[in-house]
Amino acid sequence: MADRGTAEKELAEQVVYALLLPAARLALALGVPVREVADQLEVAYFHETRRQGLKTREAAERMGASLRKVADLSSRLKQRFLHTNETHELPRRIEFLIWAGPESEARICQALPDVEPRAxxxxxxxxxxxxxxxRIEGRTIRYEALKAERRLVADSLFSRLDALQNLAANLAHAVYxxxxxxxxRAFARTLAFRIRPEDLPRLQQLYEEQIWPALKALDEAARGAADADALDFSVLWAPRDSMQHDDGDEE
Incomplete structure (x- = not known):
């Protein structure tokens, strides 16, 4: 940040703060102490350096932390998120990589420098x-995606956490x-409207019958196109008072 102008630095700080506010609000509603939130933020920051392929010393420099601190964060990351990553997030990332065409395990490892080959x-x-x-057998074994539809819907904790990470990542990409x-190509809109309780199923119907088929058709049309852009698309809706206090006072 030191090489940026003052105005851009202030903008970056305000944008990050705006994104942290919802996390703080949720943590307060769930009774998560601020110290635990700060600890999780450190782990998440380190996690992102790993996803970007930064080495330990590079991560320490970017974080402004000691090598000892980074080693501790690495240990905490493995303990807390290894299972979720290996069973949900990583398979989804690989599935997206091989969607455009078959790839060997070695090429996939090169594309994911933050992931151990064993994983x-x-x-x-x-x-x-x-x-x-x-698996496509041959001189070099390659892997090909089978399903064009990648709505990995499953009613499990890890699947829902993975979906939450995807949604939050999409928001971050749009903001940046x-x-x-x-x-x-980055587009975001929030629409405020009123709806009767009996009309809520129509929102799901809108997605199932119009939004998803349209996106599926666009996805299929882009298969094999060398100039195709990889986009994330999110549709959000929720009652404004979802996190209202039990006593009826707005937060």
């Missing part, structure tokens, strides 16, 4: 077992594109 092999095996990918890159 990649395990995730590929899981994808094959779940019939989301297949709109505020700092002038990215025309």
């Amino acid at each position: 990649v092999a395990k995730a590929l095996q899981l994808l094959v077992e779940q019939q989301r990918a297949r 594109g709109r505020f700092f890159r002038g990215e025309a």
